[in-house]
Amino acid sequence: MNDYYNPPAYHQSDSAMPSSNNMSINDGVSLNNDFAAPLTTQQKFNEDDYEVHGVKEPDDNPYRFDADSKLNRLSNNLHLKRVFSWLDPKFFHERAWFSWTSPHSYQLPGHYYRSASGGRLNVYRHRDVFRRKYAGLNDDRYLNPLDGRVEKLCVQTVNELYDADNETTWRRTYIENVSPWLIRLAYWPYSHMPVPSSSSDLTYGLRGSSSTGIGAWEQEQWLHVGLRWLPTCIGLLVLMIFPTDVQGQVRNNGNYDPVPYRYWSYPLCARNFRENKGQTPNPGPFGTANDSRLSERCLRPRLLCFLDRVTESNPRGCLDPQVWIDEHGGCVEPTYIFISYTAENQFERRCADARKDVQSTGSSYCNCLQCRDAASDADALHRIAREAAKSANVAAYWTDQCCMSTDKVELQEDVYRISDVVRGAAKIVIVVGRTGQDRLPPSVTTLDLLREWGTRMWTWPEVLLGPAGEKIQVYTRGGDARAPLEISKMEFPAQVWDDGDVARQLIDNYEGSLALSRLELVVLALECLKRRVERGTTKYLEGDLSYALMGLLRQRPKVSQTDSAFQAFARLSLANDSDRLLERMICLLPLEDSDDSRSSGQHYNHATSDNGQYGTRTVDDESRKRHYWTNLDDCWGAKLWDIEPSCQVAGIGKDDTVILDGAYGATIHWDKFQRVAITTRETWSRMLARYFVRGTPAWFFTGVLTVALSTNNPTGKAIGALFLIVALVTILLSPMLILHIYGGKVWNTQPWLFGFEGHMSLRKIETKIFGFPSDRLSWAPYASNMSHHRVNSEFLDDECEGIDPLLAGENEGGGAQTVSTTGEKLRLFTLVDTNTMTVTTFRAARPPTVALLCGSEGGMQRAVMCSYDWTNQCLWRETVLRMETAALQKMPRIGRVRFGLRRWELELGRSFLQPPD
Incomplete structure (x- = not known):
């Protein structure tokens, strides 16, 4: 174990790791401890003025620096934990490490993020809001609201978890009682009294009729209180000699602790074009007609197949319409x-x-057997197309086989502007058949083939955008071309598509019988496209789903091959007036995807690929992973139009993130509780009790001195005896009086957000914070997906009362399931809000350190709970809670933050660091 205490090279023992904010670099440390750069690691960071530890060897476990301290060396040499474990088993826990800063005793995580790749260590850099710099290996940290530094994340944990192995990536500590010793000692005699049946029964023996009063005490309780009462009174007398600050401090002008965050980097794509990287202050005007960021509309097709232009040299009749x-x-x-x-x-x-050649060069001259067989299919398709054009009495027809450019750049533009071609067509004609077969098998009908056709992602908007009121003709290869199947748009949802309930609303909108809002149009279209792409579709670009949706909207950003699926959708949303779609999506708590969509589409799984000449086939799981953001099913059943955003997306960031501005933000404290400043109403009884209790030491010692000095003065002895009697009576009643002084109803509090891992009852939480339970806290009735409430008819007929989620049937392994933003196991956490005096239990993959209020819904604020990744300065959504609107008055706004919907799971390493003793 002493091997873990060898100081790394260039590292001074017990040096404190500082804090700061921004990008990641490769430090250049090889596995054989040879530096690839001319400078050593420490020299390199000193030259850059970065506060960072040097590295002895390429061990990417960041917790090695915690072990290397004089305090832990001293504990090891003196065997402090073995000697003093009886005094405080939690502080001197067998797996505890010690620190000079708070928390002074904690446990190291059992896992860490791997920072080594390719034989080198990745050292990350960070700049905080005060421009201080920090560099180091990746570990869980948070932004400290006291000084703005990025500090180690230490989470207080209930005893059951603290005594178990730490299988997380964050440090753990035990939950301390932060209340003053005066109040703790006053409550000591009552600490084993009967638990009240209702919160209104907390009287501590002041009322005999109470279920916890004298009338409810049994002989065991009388004996318990009697044995503890006198030592408590003596202890309180000693404590009252030394005045201490019992009340907490009012800070931040009575507001929550702010989030000391500032984003220093450029966005990938800013909403305001002037803010993009490399732009000059005044590059020129950008109006609605000359915005270079948008794709031009296709006024007419690039090529058409004209019936009167078919020749031997041009067998398809392709010609520029101009x-x-x-x-x-x-x-x-x-x-x-x-x-x-x-x-x-x-x-x-x-x-x-051949498909790969088309994707890379725009054309293919492959002459393999499969491609030769495909030629007969092309001949059959054009033969049917010419018959359909003659029947429709038109001059030409359009098909993507030969009416798009062979140039790679122009081909990409043509693919994503097919919607303009559809809008300009006089009629939509669908051709179905079987590859290489001029006659269909008896078991296959035209309707079966049409349903296969309907599973394509790209064919779905073709039906919507076709001429309104016109029936769509369906020709079958090998069938009677003089009698095609005619089907109206209204019949497609019922006969062709399996998502007819949603698709019918869109058909009605484009047919003019129903008017959808911009937001409803995007949401419904996104749901239909999501179902098709998740069954497995041919991928041309990552953003294919958004580019298919783009055909339905007015503004079309230029297609970017480097965009991810989310980035393509974000660009599309910013370019169009979609009623702040992204801002609303951020406020959702998505439910876990069910398997309904998979099972409902199994009948068509053999034909769910798109036109194969434009891309490569993807699998269902990969598509679901890429399109995680399309899950708009909210845990509380809210729709996007039910949410009113209070922030704005100012740009698009890297790695599926957005730049969010104007949200209300507060820091969540996980390391320990703090004393909470409270305001109670001053009553006569409370004022007299405070007067007698505070004057007890003076009266007691005045009485003792007066009696001692008045040996021959009966009057002086009487006065001294009077002082002693008052003092002794007050001392004997001091436990009850102190609880009465600091009890009562709370009129105002200092807002704090406290968090801990695990679950405790309200009585235990109140005892840890205030010293004794007094009906201050209550369970939030509808704040999280675990919250429960019931009707309390004891006084009002329909009073809503929040109840303990675990007592209501929730347990750590059950309850409502949500999508884990990291792919990791969801853990149980508890949030205490001292502004509303409510407690909320929720599940998340990791403890969120920031609460962002981004919108309102149903009379509540949507609080997006975020963890902070200091390596890329990003806040990642862990879960979403609902907070009372009153929190807005005590929560400051935060500037631009980099925000992501899902924090992907990183590669973890196993940490075997164990403390000595």
Whole structure:
């Protein structure tokens, strides 16, 4: 064990790790402890003026520095824990480490984030709000509201968890009683009294009729109080000799502790174009018609297949429509039909190499057997298309087989502007069939093939955007081209799609029989596209789902191949007036995805791929992982339009994050409780009790001196005896009087947000904070997905009362399940809000250190609980709670923060550091 106390190279023992804010770097430390850079690690950071520990060897366990301290060396040499464990078993716990700063006793985590990659250590940098710098290995930290530094995260934990192995990535400490010793000692005789049946029975023997009063005491309780009463009175007399501050301090002008955060970096894409990296202060005007950030609309197709232009050299009749217009006088636009089909099992299933060539170069000249067989499918498709065009009496038809550019850049533009082609078509024609088969098997019907076609993500908007009121014709390969199946848009939700309840609302909107709001349109369309893409679809770009949705909206940001699925959606949301969609999404607490969508689509799983010539096939699990943000099912059943945001998304950040501005923020304290300043009403009884208690030492010693000095003076002895009697009576009643002075109803408090891991009863929580339970705290009735409430009819007929979630049937392994933002196990945490005097139990993957109030819903504020990743200066959503609106008055606003919906699980290492003794 002494090996863990060898100081690392260039590291002074007992040096304190400081704090700071921003990006990650590769430090260049190799596995053989040779430095790749010319400077040593310590010299390098000293030159950059960074406060950082040097590294002896490329061991990426950041907790090694905790072990290397003089205090722990001294504890090891003197065997302090073995000697004093009887005095305080928690402080001198066998797995405890010691520190000069609070908390003074804690346990190291059992796991740590791996910071080594490729034989090198990744050292991360951080700059805090006061521009102080910090660099080090990755570990759990938080922003300290007292000095703005990024400090080690230490979480107070209930005894059951503290005594168990620490399998987390954060430090743990035990829950201290922070109340004054005066109040603790006064409550000591009552500490084993009967638990009241209701909160109104907390009288501590002042009322005989109470269930906890004298009338409820049994002989055991009388004996218990009697044995403790006299020692308590003597102890209180001694404590009253030395005046102490019993009340807590009012801080921050009576507000919550702020979040000392400032974002220093550029956004990936700012809402205001002037804020982007590399932009000049005045690059030029950007209006609605000349915004270079948006994609231009396609006024007419790039190419069309004209019926009268089919020749041996041009068997498809492909021609630029402008040429045809010029030939016809320049005033007549060609009418055309839109040919829709699916390549999956139906037409032109090219080989993988050919599809890759199309994706990279825009064309393919592969002549393999599969591609040669696909040629017959193309001939059949165009033959049917020409028949459909003649029947519709139009000049041309459009199909993506030959009416898009072969240039790589132009091809990408054409793919994501097909919606403009659909809008300009005179009719929508769907062609279905089986690959390589001119006759369908008897067991396969046109409707079966149409349902396969309907599972494509890209075919869904083609139906919506087709001409209103026009029936869609369905031609079948090998069928009668003179009698195609005609189906109206209204029939698609019931006969073709399996999400008809949602899709029908969108059909009604585009047919003009129902008017959806902008927000409703995006939400419903997103739900339909999500179902199709999750069944497995051909991926061309990461943001395909958003680019399919883009066809339904007015403003279209330019397609970026580097965007993730979330970034593409965020760009689309910022470009359009979507009623602050992103801001509303942030406030949701998504439910865990059910398997309903998977099971409902199993019938079509063999045909759920898109046109194979544009991308590669993905799997369902990968798609769900990429599109986690599409889960809009809220734990409380709220819809996006039920939420009123109070913040704004100012930009898009890296790694699926946004830049959030204007939210109300407060820091959550996890290391320990603090004494809470409270205001109670001054009554005559409380004022007299305070007067007698505070004057007891003076009266007692005055009486003793007066009696001692008045040996021959009966009057003096009588006066001294009177002082002694008053003092002795007050001393004997002091436990009851002190609890009466510091009890009563709370009129005002200093707002704090306290957190701890695990669960405790309200009585225990009040005892830890205030010294004794006095009906101050209550369970929040509807603050978290674990909250429970019931009707209390003892006084009012329908009074709403919050109850303990664990007593109501919740347990650490059950309850409402939510999506873990990290992919890790959800743990049980408890939040104490001293502003509203409520307690909330919730589950999260890690303890959130910041509460952001981002919007309101149902008369409550949506509090997004975030953990802080100091390595990239990002706040990650862990869970969402509901807080009372009164919290807004005591919570300051916070500037721009980098915010993410999901914190992905990082690679963990096992820490085997064990304290000595």
